[in-house]
Amino acid sequence: MSETSVAKKARPLSPHLQVYRLPLPAVSSITHRFTGIALTVGTLVLTWWLVAAASGPDDFDTAQHVLGSPIGLLCLLGWTWAFGYHLLKGIQHLIWDTGTGITNASARRSSALVFGGSFVLTAIVWIAAFAL
Amino acid sequence: MASTSDNGFRTRLGRVRGLGSAKSGGAHWLAYRMVAVLLVPLTVWFLISIVRLAKAEQADAIAWLHQPVNAVLLLITLIATFHHAAAGMREVYEDYIHGKLARLIAIGLTNGAAILLAAASVFAVLKIAFGA
Secondary structure (H helix, E strand, O other): OOHHHHHHHOOOOOOOOOOOOOOHHHHHHHHHHHHHHHHHHHHHHHHHHHHHHHHOHHHHHHHHHHHHOHHHHHHHHHHHHHHHHHHHHHHHHHHHHOOOOOOHHHHHHHHHHHHHHHHHHHHHHHHHHHHO | OOOOOOOOOOOHHHHHOOOOOOOOHHHHHHHHHHHHHHHHHHHHHHHHHHHHOOOOOHHHHHHHHHOHHHHHHHHHHHHHHHHHHHHHHHHHHHHHOOOHHHHHHHHHHHHHHHHHHHHHHHHHHHHHHHOO
16 A cells, blocks of 8 residues: 555544544533533423422422322432533533633543532432431 | 724724624623522532422421522522523524524523523512511
8 A cells, every 4th residue: 555545544534423432521511411401491390399389288299299209209310410410510611611621631531520420419419318 | 994984093902892793792601601600509509408308398398488598599599590591502502503583483482481480480489488
């Protein structure tokens, strides 16, 4: 092979989303979006819960009953994780806005920290909620 | 430079001021960040509060909201949350909806829903806080 064809082969390819394994910061970034959208939908439930609390004991009991059902608890568990994730990722973004930590290595490290921290935070909240 | 109002005496800053792509993009960006910073301590407080109210009866939730500190902090949290949610969803629309009219409708509907939900939840909190 001539030198030019080797050089041609080594050129970077444009990533195709269906076959390209996203690096951790990219997965972390799109997860931030998804959790943000999920939390936006969750504000409907929050509003419903507050309005139920303001409406009287019966409506509040209904809301607590729905949220306390297996499906309700599963949604709340997902909501807690989304909340923790979006909070930690948001802090990472605010730090990035100051110009700190914007290197590939640092972004990989902090993104791993965000994922790990989100699970730790979820565990703490749920253990505390059941223990108290 | 061919503008008739540009007589050569205006400063460079004077010529470009107010001519940004979105005119108010800077203020929008800054408000989004400021509210996000505000939401970090508020949401931590909110998470701790709902953990403590996890098994609450309506009377417990009402007693909690009767304390002015809780009511005021929750009101700020709610308003900041809906501002942040609307700003975040707008960013998603601006990235993925390419039709101008469709994008405008999506942003408008989301802003309207955010205002409606914010008003409903704020009213619920005030009703409880001022209630007997």
